[in-house]
Amino acid sequence: MRFQDAAKDARAVVYAGIQADPLVARAAALLEEGTAAERLLARAAMNGERTDPETWRRVFPSLLGEGSDEGRRAHAEAVLAASLEVAERGEAARSQYRGAVVEELTARLLARRTGPDAPVRRERRVLFDGVRAEIHPYDVTVESATRPEVYDCKWGARGINADVLNQLDDARAHAADEEVGLRVAIVVFDARRSCELRLVRSTAEHGGTRLVALESLDELGEAKS
Amino acid sequence: MPWPRSGRYATGVNDRGEVTERAAEAYRALADLAETVEDEWQYVTDLVDAYLPSIRALAEADGGRAPTAAQIEAVDEAIAEIGLIADPHRAIDWLSTFPHVVGLALRGDVDRPAGDGPFGEPAATEPDEDSPFRILQGYR
Numbered sequence: 001m002r003f004q005d006a007a008k009d010a011r012a013v014v015y016a017g018i019q020a021d022p023l024v025a026r027a028a029a030l031l032e033e034g035t036a037a038e039r040l041l042a043r044a045a046m047n048g049e050r051t052d053p054e055t056w057r058r059v060f061p062s063l064l065g066e067g068s069d070e071g072r073r074a075h076a077e078a079v080l081a082a083s084l085e086v087a088e089r090g091e092a093a094r095s096q097y098r099g100a101v102v103e104e105l106t107a108r109l110l111a112r113r114t115g116p117d118a119p120v121r122r123e124r125r126v127l128f129d130g131v132r133a134e135i136h137p138y139d140v141t142v143e144s145a146t147r148p149e150v151y152d153c154k155w156g157a158r159g160i161n162a163d164v165l166n167q168l169d170d171a172r173a174h175a176a177d178e179e180v181g182l183r184v185a186i187v188v189f190d191a192r193r194s195c196e197l198r199l200v201r202s203t204a205e206h207g208g209t210r211l212v213a214l215e216s217l218d219e220l221g222e223a224k225s
Numbered sequence: 226m227p228w229p230r231s232g233r234y235a236t237g238v239n240d241r242g243e244v245t246e247r248a249a250e251a252y253r254a255l256a257d258l259a260e261t262v263e264d265e266w267q268y269v270t271d272l273v274d275a276y277l278p279s280i281r282a283l284a285e286a287d288g289g290r291a292p293t294a295a296q297i298e299a300v301d302e303a304i305a306e307i308g309l310i311a312d313p314h315r316a317i318d319w320l321s322t323f324p325h326v327v328g329l330a331l332r333g334d335v336d337r338p339a340g341d342g343p344f345g346e347p348a349a350t351e352p353d354e355d356s357p358f359r360i361l362q363g364y365r
Contacts, residue, residue: 036361037329037361037362040325040326040329043322044322044326047315049309049310055302058299058302059299059306060330061295061296061298061330067295156317156318157321158265158317158318191324192336193275193276193335194272194320197268197271197272200271201267201268
């Protein structure tokens with residue numbers, strides 16, 4: 001089993017431009033340090049109809065209201081500002097920005113517990129002996145020689161589908177054939193309950209695929225994860 | 226003449242019940258829009274079956290305390306936000322988000338089935354340590 005850079009087609013080149021936008025890095029950095037409630041704020045504001053901050057201050061008084069902790073409130077304000085910038089990118093672009101933010105956030109959290117012997121990489125394919133390569137690269141990989149990991153990142157639970165689950169489980173199974181314990185996971189910037197509702201209807205094999213939902217994103221950066 | 230304490234409590238309870246009912250009605254309307262995405266009918270139905278009772282159960286959350294003006298305003302602003310949605314695909318996204326926004330505002334748990342106590346009573350006020358609700362509310 002080995003990792004390989006994905007081929008760059010025209011769509012990938014355009015998306016790479018979005019991934020490199022400083023707004024993506026700023027939003028991800030804020031969310032990395034954010035609470036679960038601030039991540040919920042980001043999800044709501046990035047997907048909202050209204051982009052005036054006053055509206056969102058009223059929707060989230062525990063984060064942005066007068067009575068909230070001053071330090072946390074400043075951070076929540078920064079999360080809100082970045083989220084509204086994403087929302088203002090326009091209907092077509094913002095879905096790509098949101099996806100890029102989730103990927104960048106995942107990579108940053110994973111990097112908390114990995115070192116030079118397990119680099120965190122983006123847009124990589126996994127090749128197995130005698131197996132036809134998958135078309136779609138994995139959003140984030142941890143390329144450890146002993147405990148490799150692959151992650152698919154989704155903005156919402158609706159992104160959980162049979163194709164994604166099959167690709168992840170196939171990779172896990174092919175790695176097992178080579179006696180490699182490949183850990184596979186799907187990271188979803190959405191409520192765990194919504195993800196579980198999606199998964200329970202899926203006929204695709206996913207028993208060996210870990211779900212990391214919005215409330216538990218910090219687990220990505222914890223040593224035991 | 227000031228209201229007797231019992232009268233204020235009753236009003237507060239009514240406020241909580243009324244605001245959660247408004248949220249539930251708005252959620253149902255959002256689901257009607259989302260259901261127009263035929264491929265996602267089952268998922269929309271599953272979301273509504275799960276979350277609508279949980280939204281209604283928020284009437285009993287936080288010890289049934291009367292919500293503050295800011296809490297009521299938060300829920301009404303969230304209702305206004307989903308009322309602006311015209312895109313059914315975005316409506317599906319919000320069917321997942323809205324219950325948690327309302328739950329956060331009213332300090333209630335929408336992550337567990339309503340009435341999931343052993344005798345069908347409302348969920349315990351102290352959820353498990355690792356519950357998404359506790360994480361969202363900042364307990365850990």
